[in-house]
Amino acid sequence: MDDYPALNLFWTMLWLFLWILWFFLMFKVLTDIFRSHDMGGWGKAGWTIFVILLPYLGVLVYLIARGKEMGRRDRALAAQAEGEFQDYIRKAAGTDDRDTGPRHVDELARLADLKSSGAISEDEFRAAKQKLLT
Numbered sequence: 001m002d003d004y005p006a007l008n009l010f011w012t013m014l015w016l017f018l019w020i021l022w023f024f025l026m027f028k029v030l031t032d033i034f035r036s037h038d039m040g041g042w043g044k045a046g047w048t049i050f051v052i053l054l055p056y057l058g059v060l061v062y063l064i065a066r067g068k069e070m071g072r073r074d075r076a077l078a079a080q081a082e083g084e085f086q087d088y089i090r091k092a093a094g095t096d097d098r099d100t101g102p103r104h105v106d107e108l109a110r111l112a113d114l115k116s117s118g119a120i121s122e123d124e125f126r127a128a129k130q131k132l133l134t
Contacts, residue, residue: 026051029059032070035077107132 033039033047051058063070093105108129115125 026055026059029062029070032066032073033062035073036066036069038069104132 029051030048033044036044047062051062111125111128114120115122
């Protein structure tokens with residue numbers, strides 16, 4: 001290792017980083033080709049062959065020609081995933097805004113207040129809680 005200067009190590013790491021970055025970009029483009037709904041089968045096949053046979057030119061031309069749509073698809077997919085995640089959280093917490101009936105969390109809090117004030121007994125609280133949660 002004594003005969004390998006620090007500058008060569010820097011260049012080796014730079015080329016390794018660029019190589020990994022290139023593979024990431026190529027897989028991103030290939031994923032976008034197959035995720036695109038506005039392109040037919042022949043278009044997808046043509047872009048795939050172009051990207052595989054002439055990888056540098058194919059990826060660069062794809063980014064120039066379809067980069068804006070690629071960004072839109074990524075944003076739409078992220079927004080859809082965020083919406084589904086928020087719906088799951090609302091459903092799991094029982095605070096779905098679209099639900100017109102009483103919310104489970106609010107109802108449980110009201111039952112706990114009634115129990116702590118002595119308005120209902122422990123058995124009545126358990127029965128009401130069981131009824132609410134089923």
